[in-house]
Amino acid sequence: MSSEGSYYLPDPSHWPLIGCIALFSMAIGAANWIHGNTIGPYLLIFGLLVLFFMMFGWFRTVIHESLAGHYGDKVDTSFRWGMGWFIFSEVCFFGAFFGALFYTRWITIPSLAGTYGTQASIHTNLLLWPNFTGGWPVFHPPATKIFAGMKSVMETWGIAAINTAILLTSGATITWAHWALVKHKRKQLIFSMVLTVLLGIVFLYLQAHEYAIAYMEKGLTLGSGIYGTTFFMLTGFHGLHVTIGTIMLIIITLRCARGHFGPNNLFGFEAVSWYWHFVDVVWLGLFIFVYWL
Amino acid sequence: MSDAITHTGDHTHGHGHDDHHGPHIKKGILPWIGRWVFTTNHKDIGTLYLWLSFLMFFVGGAMALLIRAELFKPGLQIMNPDFFNQMTTLHGLIMVFGVIMPASVGLANWLVPMMIGAPDMALPRLNNWSFWLLPFAFTILMSTLFMKGSAPNFGWTFYAPLSTSYGPPSTDFFIFSVHLMGISSIMGALNIIVTILNMRAPGMTMMKMPIFVWTWLITAFLLLAVMPVLAGAVTMVLTDRHFGTSFFNAAGGGDPLLFQHVFWFFGHPEVYILIMPAFGIISEIIPTFSRKALFGRSFMIYAIAAIAILSLIVWAHHMFTTGITLSAELFFMYATMLIAVPTGVKVFNWVSTMFQGAMTFETPMLFAVAFVILFTIGGFSGLMLSIVPADFQYQDTYFVVAHFHYVLVPGSLFALMAAVYFWLPKWTGHMYNEALGKWHFWLSVISMNVTFFPMHFLGLAGMPRRVPDYALQFADFNAIASVGAFVFGVAQLLFLANIILTIRGGKKATTKVWEGSQGLEWTVPSPAPYHTFATPPVVK
């Protein structure tokens, strides 16, 4: 279907349908699991495996088409715009959770504590939650019988600061890799990519370690009330994105090793590096607003 | 733009018959299914979106008729209140996510590549995925009707704590189906925005793009901005229900009002997602049948952009009675009123386009003119609702129901129907039956007003929305509304019949179809060949 100069149009493909089956199985698997039905986890894992199969097959097709030279500049531009807008939508997803955090801290907590400056706030506190004093972190939520609160929270300048340094460094190493790729410095490229992957893995290890401390020692859990809620949901979704990003980095490193990319053919590489920078920037937001301020 | 097109023709296909209106597939049911399931062709995928939308239109419509049957007279008639709540919930969800949105995306699939001179959508495989996720998502949503407990019964807005502490078990299936719809919408919007930005034919500058393409550019941007927020909202509901979080629970330091903020940050732009493509359609149809260029074209584009920006900062007008502070109420009131300015510009431009035009009133034009008048009524009632002290009275009454049905039925839906009549000859190669089309129009426009106009009075008199039973004094208007609704429902069968008849036969359509047609899609043969603009046209 493609010829020189015209836009490459792919043939009919079965990968999207396989992707639908994957997401469908994951959706009903997860819902069933939550409801305690035995089939739930199996369906979820089945869906996940199908999803990996789909991604492997779909991307393999794309890589073959790319290496066969089907894609001109215009297809490349489509991919770039596509990845850019995808990251934009991801930013908006995190925006919802950051918005929830800011709303809670600036409006909800003072309102419940009677310090928001309105009659309604004073009455809410007096009539409903007279023992609630507010503040952030919320060590003692309004109803401590249901949401127990926590003993302490994670320190700013402990693991979180180390993880900040790790992610910032990984942002530098992937830029190094980009430079090496453009300059044909193959050894440096592989070395800096492996380094980036390792930094991603160390970050994830430290975060898991942090979660363990939170649950075991500090009593900081998802059920601790609003502080635990925002802490784990924001860092958790970020951690999920770091996991996805690390997997993508590993694949890209393997593709670098196979010499798939050149200075004029590096969309796959750049897409992953954009994604990694995005994850990096989200973390900076987390460090400032979740751990620090 | 249209006067200066040098059409370099469609090089891959001649002007034969139906053999070029599809891929070459073997005979039999399996190859036929395979063609539609695996297709990467924008016209195929557009067709699939439109048919899914039409199917869901009858499903959601049947639910609406059940609701109107129950409300025909006071007292409980045919269903218990819980089932009534399930019907209002599913009716809303299906009409928004299953009818209007897929139909708009279907039109974008069919038209955007042809209008900008592109060979297809930018990412054809992703396009297939965006569509086929929807049948799976709606399978999950519909399956909730058969689950233990009940289907979702908290209204399409699924406010916490109705959906958290008090939601039925099926709520979790609803949540995951919304996730699938969201993934579908995000990927679909991404594809459309990339197509518009990257696939325009040489010479097709941004300002030369048809208004329909412009509206979809803005719509796609809004979808990418707010569908992830909806995903966040349902995720928070899910974790509040099952994983111990307290986003929306004051006992843990959260706030049910937070739900409304997150939801309406998605929800208000969503209504522009539903209406923007309709604006685009009307801006194509009115000039065609007025045989004039669109009045104030560039202002139309600025108005669309202004509406999109404003739509992101007005969400709390849905929350005037929740106790938000006075300063917030004032801000959101004035910001909402400001939207009337660009909307007024658009209505003014449509009317000015018709002014002194050589107008004819074929079915698409009838729907378009009805759109301008009746959407404006919906806009005015929206303006009334934006006034904070007035909204204290209107909130949660039938006045709100009347308002949003006026912008959605003679607004979005009429525009979509106008679009189907307008472009059907280009899609099928046949003219539709004009007499049947006019019957469909007049029955629809009369019955729609009979259904929804009395709801204004009911609301002003104080009838609350989302109730299966009501006080005696509301009986007359409710009976009238129910009669109108059933007539409207029957009228849509004429629409279905007309489409099927047009697909199967009818007068051959010419390339240009309409005397006053403008734009690249009218330069390719009717029916449009399976692949158009493999070599881009040159737009001067």
Ligand SMILES: [Cu+2]
């Ligand atoms: Cu609104």
